[in-house]
């Protein structure tokens with residue numbers, strides 16, 4: 001009995017690090033700016049059948065409507081109230097999405113913007129996604145309600161009221177992040193108001209939260225509202241399940257605020273992952289894939305069981321936030337697929353796939369002057385996600401999560417879940433390979449010459465379909481076939497000019 005008690009206590013204290021994914025699913029996808037009705041459809045028609053464990057959705061609460069520039073994507077990071085009412089849909093549509101996705105075992109994680117309200121320079125009025133009145137000048141948000149008592153104005157010590165130095169931990173937490181009115185999270189009223197918003201979402205059925213701008217909140221203040229959160233809805237989750245928490249903290253080193261301060265609250269975004277992987281795959285600064293042999297904690301990343309990892313995110317794919325020019329995105333498709341493939345094959349961290357919209361990038365002096373452009377829309381109404389015959393998306397939705405190479409590597413990660421990182425091989429340059437126990441094996445050629453060699457795969461003998469160049473359809477490979485001989489050896493040949501210069505095989509793609 002004592003053991004059961006201990007296990008249940010352990011279970012509880014681990015829970016905020018546990019995404020509660022179903023059926024051994026191991027990745028989530030960020031369907032950035034998608035409408036709720038389209039996410040519900042995607043859960044049923046694509047995400048569940050292809051082994052995605054969940055969706056990160058854009059902030060569902062009411063936000064400022066910004067018309068100059070015209071409806072930027074970032075208006076959704078300027079809250080006006082916690083009404084479930086945004087360009088993605090209303091509360092009924094949100095509830096329908098959560099039910100339909102949960103019913104097919106695809107969880108919903110909400111992007112929670114709770115460090116601040118809208119920009120200090122925004123004019124007062126009812127220009128908001130649900131028509132609520134607000135007055136930033138007088139700190140008046142009656143639709144919450146918040147008043148001037150609930151903001152940090154008196155606490156911030158800089159004259160500009162803005163964060164002027166990231167080396168001052170007090171400014172970073174108590175002053176305006178890019179001019180955004182900073183909430184006084186030491187106040188119980190503010191903590192309880194935020195908890196009520198998140199509990200409303202938990203009771204609807206969401207599985208957890210991305211906590212936006214966590215670096216700008218004191219970890220203890222965050223713990224105060226997190227401790228007020230309900231357990232997950234038992235219609236879809238086990239009794240006592242705690243919301244999955246992953247905190248957006250950009251820590252590339254060099255600042256006093258560290259990711260580790262936030263480990264007590266839940267997982268933390270590991271921005272070093274995408275920044276470093278982009279440098280390696282681009283072969284910048286003398287980096288090469290052979291150095292990936294000790295990828296993960298060996299590269300001074302946070303412990304794997306605290307990390308939320310990704311190649312790019314909605315900020316750094318367009319030069320916002322962190323990572324700079326090394327970040328790989330859908331614009332660099334060939335290298336991007338290699339980076340996402342490597343992320344999904346490697347055991348480090350809990351993985352998030354980015355799914356973007358295309359925008360008219362236009363560089364002036366190295367800066368994309370269109371980095372603000374919002375989602376595809378008709379006079380402000382977000383366009384539906386159309387699906388083409390070849391399962392790609394239309395209407396300028398990129399749908400990276402539907403690219404065969406990425407979709408199949410999400411499945412690869414599910415198949416090898418729990419298996420050790422094994423059988424590493426490299427050529428001292430940019431040809432590398434590794435396995436996951438006796439379940440999967442992957443080979444990369446990022447050199448400027450052909451890869452041609454026998455490798456120990458660790459897999460049972462047999463014929464395998466390469467899931468990068470094709471699929472296994474009715475016991476037939478549509479792409480490359482790999483023959484694993486007895487004792488696990490197999491011959492691999494990858495041209496450096498191949499469309500996708502990497503091969504991945506696993507036991508569920510074996511003839």
Ligand code: QV4
Nearest residue numbers: 074075077078119120121122178179213215250315320321
């Ligand atoms: C401007 C001036 C301010 C001025 C203010 C007056 O820059 O000096 O005081 O007007 O109102 C937009 C504009 C920005 C404007 C601001 C407020 O770009 O110029 O300030 O609105 O009006 C996104 C965008 C921001 C955007 C913000 C709010 O990236 O450009 O600001 O939404 O609309 C740090 C943080 C990290 C953060 C990252 C971007 O540590 O947490 O910067 N990432 C998260 C989100 C990100 C979002 C925010 C935080 C804010 O991922 O998408 O910022 O919620 O690294």
Ligand code: CA
Nearest residue numbers: 173182216217
């Ligand atoms: Ca703050």
